[in-house]
């Protein structure tokens with residue numbers, strides 16, 4: 001459905017969301033759970049919820065998403081789903097034999113009041129969880145929060161398995177937040193270049209960007225192992241990338257095992273990557289290797305070569321808070337003007353942070369947490385932009401307003417490549433910049449008159 005009937009006049013709206021800029025909590029919990037090796041996510045609710053969560057992830061990652069469900073019918077909806085979950089433990093461990101089952105709730109089981117830790121306790125007591133197998137629990141009611149908070153809750157649940165032996169193991173925990181599998185790979189590559197022995201969790205690389213080999217593996221090679229999750233308690237520090245996605249888990253580890261936590265922005269763009277590299281360098285006590293310096297220099301070179309095409313171009317953004325904060329900072333640093341910024345995830349601190357980043361731009365900025373695409377479209381109608389950066393849902397606005405669109409974020413349903421080409425780090429910055437420049441220059445080529453239509457730009 002196109003949005004050409006969206007009115008320009010903005011009226012106060014608090015009781016209705018139109019075209020949300022978020023999706024539901026369990027999708028985030030399911031994505032995080034897939035970053036544990038040998039883990040089967042389990043949706044404690046109705047089959048319909050589970051089917052929706054799986055299909056959304058499948059459409060974005062173009063991979064089959066394995067997940068089980070408590071399959072609530074009328075009985076469980078009234079009396080609670082304990083019996084269903086107990087039966088599920090039996091079935092899943094005997095049929096699929098995962099190392100871990102990661103259970104998250106849904107709106108329905110939360111409304112009934114099912115107590116997952118209590119059900120897990122009972123299952124352990126009754127011998128339904130075999131020796132050497134694990135069950136994780138996360139509370140993810142979707143009438144609050146978003147896929148981002150669901151992701152964060154599942155990552156925090158992973159810290160339950162950390163063990164402290166009293167002796168540090170010299171390793172560094174990196175909680176990458178909700179980034180693509182290739183971004184997690186890139187974070188590992190950069191850490192290795194700096195000589196950091198990292199435990200990255202969750203880690204969906206090798207799970208949701210695995211090769212087609214002709215042989216189906218229900219549990220692919222990738223994912224953080226349970227042994228590594230246990231070892232997080234002995235790490236010398238934790239770098240949590242993103243306040244929304246990763247900070248709760250890092251703080252929990254600090255509280256539980258005295259592993260000092262540093263909360264950083266996600267390393268998108270130049271400045272946020274500088275801070276990430278600096279944190280890695282400091283924690284590892286090493287100088288920055290030449291390879292990293294070269295990659296940084298290449299990004300700076302590209303920015304300066306193409307600055308004239310970026311200067312004062314107005315941008316509208318929709319997405320998730322951690323990503324948007326770093327992206328906004330990157331755009332400001334290359335002299336673009338992010339003027340409309342919306343996230344569906346609640347949190348006033350997001351608006352405060354964006355205002356701080358954009359304070360020196362000298363133009364009015366619209367920013368809203370718990371906002372929606374409808375509001376973003378109205379802002380654009382009132383003040384047009386040169387570029388829209390958002391997930392696939394932004395394509396309707398882009399078409400109606402004839403704006404170039406860079407697809408970035410979650411979900412991307414109608415394009416490929418996001419699983420394979422990282423956008424974190426300096427190399428990722430080059431990829432981001434290439435996508436932005438291609439969108440702007442394609443538009444310039446389309447719109448130029450013959451006399452200004454150039455072969456070399």
Ligand code: SF4
Nearest residue numbers: 024049052106107142
């Ligand atoms: S009922 Fe709740 S958990 Fe289920 S799909 Fe809808 S929003 Fe998500």
